[in-house]
Amino acid sequence: MHILIIGAAGMVGRKLTEALIAAGELGGKPITALTLADVEAPMLTLAPFHVSVVAADLSLPGAADVLVASRPDVIFHLAAIVSGEAEADFEKGYAINLDGTRLLFEAIRREGLVAPWCPRLVFTSSIAVFGTPLPASIPDDMAHTPLTSYGTQKAICELLLADYSRRGFFDGVGIRLPTIVVRPGAPNKAASGFFSGIIREPLNGVEAVLPVADDVRHWFSSPRSAVGFLIHAAELDAAALEQRRNLTMPGLSATIAEELAALERFGGKRVVALVRRAPDETIGRIVAGWPQNFSAQRALSLGFRAETSFDDIVRAHIEDELGGRVPLG
Amino acid sequence: MHILIIGAAGMVGRKLTEALIAAGELGGKPITALTLADVEAPMLTLAPFHVSVVAADLSLPGAADVLVASRPDVIFHLAAIVSGEAEADFEKGYAINLDGTRLLFEAIRREGLVAPWCPRLVFTSSIAVFGTPLPASIPDDMAHTPLTSYGTQKAICELLLADYSRRGFFDGVGIRLPTIVVRPGAPNKAASGFFSGIIREPLNGVEAVLPVADDVRHWFSSPRSAVGFLIHAAELDAAALEQRRNLTMPGLSATIAEELAALERFGGKRVVALVRRAPDETIGRIVAGWPQNFSAQRALSLGFRAETSFDDIVRAHIEDELGGRVPLG
Numbered sequence: 001m002h003i004l005i006i007g008a009a010g011m012v013g014r015k016l017t018e019a020l021i022a023a024g025e026l027g028g029k030p031i032t033a034l035t036l037a038d039v040e041a042p043m044l045t046l047a048p049f050h051v052s053v054v055a056a057d058l059s060l061p062g063a064a065d066v067l068v069a070s071r072p073d074v075i076f077h078l079a080a081i082v083s084g085e086a087e088a089d090f091e092k093g094y095a096i097n098l099d100g101t102r103l104l105f106e107a108i109r110r111e112g113l114v115a116p117w118c119p120r121l122v123f124t125s126s127i128a129v130f131g132t133p134l135p136a137s138i139p140d141d142m143a144h145t146p147l148t149s150y151g152t153q154k155a156i157c158e159l160l161l162a163d164y165s166r167r168g169f170f171d172g173v174g175i176r177l178p179t180i181v182v183r184p185g186a187p188n189k190a191a192s193g194f195f196s197g198i199i200r201e202p203l204n205g206v207e208a209v210l211p212v213a214d215d216v217r218h219w220f221s222s223p224r225s226a227v228g229f230l231i232h233a234a235e236l237d238a239a240a241l242e243q244r245r246n247l248t249m250p251g252l253s254a255t256i257a258e259e260l261a262a263l264e265r266f267g268g269k270r271v272v273a274l275v276r277r278a279p280d281e282t283i284g285r286i287v288a289g290w291p292q293n294f295s296a297q298r299a300l301s302l303g304f305r306a307e308t309s310f311d312d313i314v315r316a317h318i319e320d321e322l323g324g325r326v327p328l329g
Numbered sequence: 330m331h332i333l334i335i336g337a338a339g340m341v342g343r344k345l346t347e348a349l350i351a352a353g354e355l356g357g358k359p360i361t362a363l364t365l366a367d368v369e370a371p372m373l374t375l376a377p378f379h380v381s382v383v384a385a386d387l388s389l390p391g392a393a394d395v396l397v398a399s400r401p402d403v404i405f406h407l408a409a410i411v412s413g414e415a416e417a418d419f420e421k422g423y424a425i426n427l428d429g430t431r432l433l434f435e436a437i438r439r440e441g442l443v444a445p446w447c448p449r450l451v452f453t454s455s456i457a458v459f460g461t462p463l464p465a466s467i468p469d470d471m472a473h474t475p476l477t478s479y480g481t482q483k484a485i486c487e488l489l490l491a492d493y494s495r496r497g498f499f500d501g502v503g504i505r506l507p508t509i510v511v512r513p514g515a516p517n518k519a520a521s522g523f524f525s526g527i528i529r530e531p532l533n534g535v536e537a538v539l540p541v542a543d544d545v546r547h548w549f550s551s552p553r554s555a556v557g558f559l560i561h562a563a564e565l566d567a568a569a570l571e572q573r574r575n576l577t578m579p580g581l582s583a584t585i586a587e588e589l590a591a592l593e594r595f596g597g598k599r600v601v602a603l604v605r606r607a608p609d610e611t612i613g614r615i616v617a618g619w620p621q622n623f624s625a626q627r628a629l630s631l632g633f634r635a636e637t638s639f640d641d642i643v644r645a646h647i648e649d650e651l652g653g654r655v656p657l658g
Contacts, residue, residue: 090496131572141472145491145573152492156485162474163481167419243460244474 001029004072006058006104007079008036009043011183012124012226016076019227021047026074027235037067038079058100064107071111074234075121075170077104083128084190086150097153105160109169121161121172122233125246127219129155129176130291137293140248147289158246165238165245173233173241175299178221178251178306181259182317191286195220198256199263199314202274204327211280214257217292221251221306222316232304240302250306252313253293262310266318267326330358333401335387335433336408337365338372340512341453341555345405348556350376355403356564366396367408387429393436400440403449403563404499406433412457412479413519419478426482434489438498450490450501451562454575456548456620458484458505466622469577476618487575494567494574502562502570504628507550507580507635510588511646520615524549527585528592528643531603532655540609543586546621550580550635551645561633569631579635581642582622591639595647596655 003020007013017036024031033050036042041055056063058079068075079100080086086093101123111117128151129144144155158174165172183196194211195218201208221229229249238245264272296304307313318326332349336342346365353360362379365371370384385392387408397404408429409415415422430452440446457480458473473484487503494501512525523540524547530537550558558578567574593601625633636642647655 141474143470143472144488145470146488147495147572149492149496152488155488159473159475159481159484159488163478166476167478243476 001026001031001074002033002035002070002072003031003074003076004035004037004067004070005076005078006037006056006067007077008053009038009040010078011185012180012223012230013038013042013076013078015223015227016078016230017042017045019231021045023231024048026231033072035067035070035072058104059095061103064100064104065110067104068107068111071117071119073119075104075108075119076230076234077101077121077123078230080124080150080154082190083126083148083150086153087148090149093149093153097150098156101153101157102160105164105169109164112169118168119170120234120238121170122230123157123161123172123174124230125154125158125174125176126151127176127178127248127291127294129158132289134291137253137295138248138291139295140298162243162245166243171238172245173236173238174246175229175233175304176246176248177226177229178219178249180223180226181220181313182321183223184317184321191283192218192290194283195259198259198275199317202263202271203267203318203322205274207274207276209278210256210275211278211283212256212287213279213284214260215255216287217253217255218287219251219253219291219294220310220313221249222313222320224316224320225251225306229304229306236302244298247299247302247304248294248296250296250300250304251294252307252310254310258310262314265311266314271326330355330360330403331362331364331399331401332360332403332405333364333366333396333399334405334407335366335385335396336406337382338367338369339407340514341509341552341559342367342371342405342407344552344556345407345559346371346374348560350374352560353377355560362401364396364399364401387433388424390432393429393433394440396433397436397440400446401448403451404433404437405559405563406430406450406452407559409453409479409483411519412455412477415479415482416477422478422482426479427485430482430486431489434493434498438493441498447497447500449563449567450499451559452486452490452501452503453559454483454487454503454505455480456505456507456577456623458487459620461618463620466582466624467577467620468624469627491572491574495572500567501574502565502567503575504558504562504633505575505577506555506558507548507578509552509555510549510642511650512552513646513650520612521547521619523612524588527588527604528646531592531600532596532647532651534603534656536603536605538607539585539604540607540612541585541616542608542613543589544584545616546582546584547616548580548582548620548623549639549642550578551642553645553649554580554635558633558635565631573627576628576631576633577623577625579625579629579633580623581636581639583639587639591643594640595643600655
C-alpha cells in the first residue's frame with residue numbers, strides 16, 4: 001500500500017507520519033511506500049519501507065499532477081494556510097486553500113481517465129465552516145455559514161469532495177477537526193493559541209497568558225485523537241457514509257475552568273499559578289463567535305473516538321510530549 | 330440607475346427585463362440604463378431608457394471584465410446551464426456554473442480595487458443545494474448536501490457570494506428559487522417539465538403526460554413570483570440579512586392532486602381529461618429525491634411573497650401567458 005501525505009511537514013502531518021511508520025500497516029494492509037509532500041520538502045524519516053519526500057506547492061499548475069502520477073492508494077490532504085493568514089491575504093487564501101485543493105482533485109480525476117483509479121482521499125476540514133448564530137450543541141445537519149474566508153474555503157472543498165466522490169473520481173472522506181490541544185512546540189499567533197498555551201507553558205515552568213474568561217466553552221481534541229481520526233477515516237467502509245462524506249469529528253466540549261482544573265490535577269497549584277489572566281477584548285470577541293459543542297452523532301456511530309475529559313487531553317500531552325513525566329510535578 | 334442582467338435571454342431573464350421596463354424604476358430610483366447579456370446577445374427591447382445587448386460567455390477569461398467595466402449599480406446574475414446538462418457534462422458544468430460565477434465575482438472585486446464600487450448583486454441559486462435525507466419541511470439552517478453537480482456548483486457560489494459580501498467586494502443576495510410553474514413555451518427535457526406541462530398543454534387543448542403519482546408533493550412558484558423575488562432581492566435593505574445572504578424563497582408546497590384540482594377549477598373536466606397518466610420509474614425516482622416543503626421563515630420575514638394556492642399559480646399563467654382567457658373555457 002502506497003500512502004501520500006500532502007502537508008506532511010505540519011504538526012498533524014508529522015504525527016500522522018510517525019503513527020503510520022509505527023503501525024507499518026493501514027486497514028490491515030502492509031505499507032510499502034510513503035510519500036511526504038509539503039511546500040518545503042519534509043524531513044526524511046527512517047522507516048522499514050520506502051519513504052520519499054517532495055517539495056510541492058499545490059497551487060502551482062502541474063504540481064498535483066506530479067504527486068498523483070504514482071497513483072497512491074490513500075491520499076491524506078492536510079495542506080492549508082491557517083485562518084489568520086487566509087483572512088489577511090484574500091488572494092493567497094483562495095489560491096492555496098481552494099485552488100490548490102481543486103487542482104489536486106482535478107489531477108486525480110484526470111489520472112483516473114487514463115486508467116481506472118479511485119484512491120481513498122482524506123481531507124481535513126474545520127469547524128470554521130460554522131458561523132453564528134449557532135445552537136448550544138450543533139447537529140450534524142447544521143448549515144454552513146462560515147464567517148471567515150478560511151471557513152468558506154473549507155466548506156467549498158467539502159462540497160467538491162462530496163461531488164467528486166459521488167461521481168466516482170475518488171473515494172473521499174472529509175473530517176472537521178476540533179481545536180487541537182495541547183499543540184506541542186512554540187506558541188503560535190493563532191487566536192486559539194492560548195487554549196494550548198495555558199497547559200503547555202505552565203507544565204514547563206513558564207508563565208502563560210489567558211485572554212478570556214474562565215466560563216468560555218470550546219470544542220477540543222488532542223493531537224493523538226486527530227491522528228486517530230485520520231487513520232480511521234482512511235480505513236472505514238465508505239458505504240456507511242452514503243452521500244454525506246463530510247463529518248464533524250467527536251471532541252470534548254469544555255470550559256477554561258475545566259481545563260485549569262485538569263491542569264491542577266496533574267501539575268498542582270504551583271503550576272496553575274503560572275496562568276496569568278489578562279483579558280483581551282479582541283480575542284474575546286473572536287472566541288465568542290466560535291462553536292462550543294457538537295453532537296457529532298454520525299462520526300461517533302461510524303466509530304470515531306475522542307477524549308471524554310480534559311484529564312485525558314492533558315495526559316495525552318504528558319505522555320506524547322513530555323516522556324510521561326510532569327517536569328515540575 | 331444602471332442595471333445589468335446576465336442570463337437575460339432565459340425565461341426568467343426575459344420576464345425580469347419586461348418587468349423592469351414596465352416599472353421604469355428600482356428601489357425608488359429611475360432606471361437610466363439596462364444592459365442585457367447572455368451567451369448569445371438577447372433581443373434588443375424598446376424602453377424609455379438606454380438598453381444595450383451583449384454576447385458574453387462568462388466562463389471565458391476577460392468576458393466578465395467587459396461586463397463590469399461600466400460599473401452597474403445592480404447586477405442580476407441568472408446565467409447557468411441546467412441541472413441535466415451539468416450532470417451530463419462535468420467539465421462544462423463546473424466551467425460555466427462555478428468558474429463563470431467566480432470570474433464575475435473576481436471581476437467585480439478587481440474593479441472595486443481601481444476605485445470604490447460595491448454593487449448589489451442578486452444571484453439565483455436553487456433548492457438543488459439540498460439532498461436527501463431531508464425532513465418533511467426544510468428549515469432555513471439545513472445543511473447543503475447536494476446530490477448533483479449542479480446543486481454542488483450553486484452551493485459553492487452561495488458560499489463565495491457570502492464571503493465576497495462579508496469582505497465588502499459587493500453587496501450580494503442569493504435566492505433559492507422553487508420549481509417554476511407554469512413555464513411558458515414548448516416542453517423542455519428537464520425531469521421537472523411535467524409539473525408545467527400538465528397545466529400548460531391541456532389549457533391549449535393538447536394532451537400532456539403525467540409520469541408520477543397524484544400524491545407526489547413538490548415546491549412551486551410562478552414565473553411572476555420569481556421576478557418578484559429578484560426585484561425584492563435587489564431592493565431590500567441588506568443590513569437585515571446580517572451575515573446570511575443566501576435565502577430559500579417562499580413557495581407553495583402542493584401535490585399533483587392539488588395541481589389537477591386547480592386545473593379543473595379553471596378548465597373544467599374536459600381539460601383535465603387531457604392529462605394522461607403514464608408512470609415513469611426513472612422520473613419517479615429522481616422526483617422522490619427532491620424537496621417537498623420549506624419553512625422559508627427568513628425570506629418571509631424579509632418580505633418575499635409567493636403564491637399560497639395552486640389556483641393563484643394557474644391564474645398567473647392564464648393572465649400572463651393566455652391574455653386572461655382559458656382557450657377551451
